[in-house]
Amino acid sequence: MLENLPANALPRLLRRTTLSAIAVGLVGFVVALVVAPPLAALGVVLGVGLAILNLRFLDHQAAQVELRGEQSTKAMRRQLGGKTAGRLMAMTVILVAVVWLNAPLGIGIVSGLVLYQIVFIANVLRVVADHGGM
Numbered sequence: 001m002l003e004n005l006p007a008n009a010l011p012r013l014l015r016r017t018t019l020s021a022i023a024v025g026l027v028g029f030v031v032a033l034v035v036a037p038p039l040a041a042l043g044v045v046l047g048v049g050l051a052i053l054n055l056r057f058l059d060h061q062a063a064q065v066e067l068r069g070e071q072s073t074k075a076m077r078r079q080l081g082g083k084t085a086g087r088l089m090a091m092t093v094i095l096v097a098v099v100w101l102n103a104p105l106g107i108g109i110v111s112g113l114v115l116y117q118i119v120f121i122a123n124v125l126r127v128v129a130d131h132g133g134m
Helices: 009-035 038-067 073-102 103-130
Strands: none
Touching: 009 038, 009 103, 038 073, 038 103, 073 103
């Protein structure tokens, strides 16, 4: 489905996702300030920021793989998968430590990451639907 999208759809998707995630993160921040400890609100902002940073790392990494020229699909997947898995493993270890040390902050970060994923999926579905993929 995604391979049938025009070349300019992905940068627009990433830009729209980032802007939407920032807006949703700000709303999440305000809601968390009202219903949770202030550290949870800070965690929501940090979670959304970490998710955006992770997406930027992935985008940069994918661009570097494309620039290396002719490579097999299997080699490209292995290269992207290893670095991505390592980055997600490091984030998970750090997040578990933060939850253990300060639960409101850790749960806020998890909430921010979840909010970002929801926004990302909604934006992908919108782009695919706009291009007749569903």
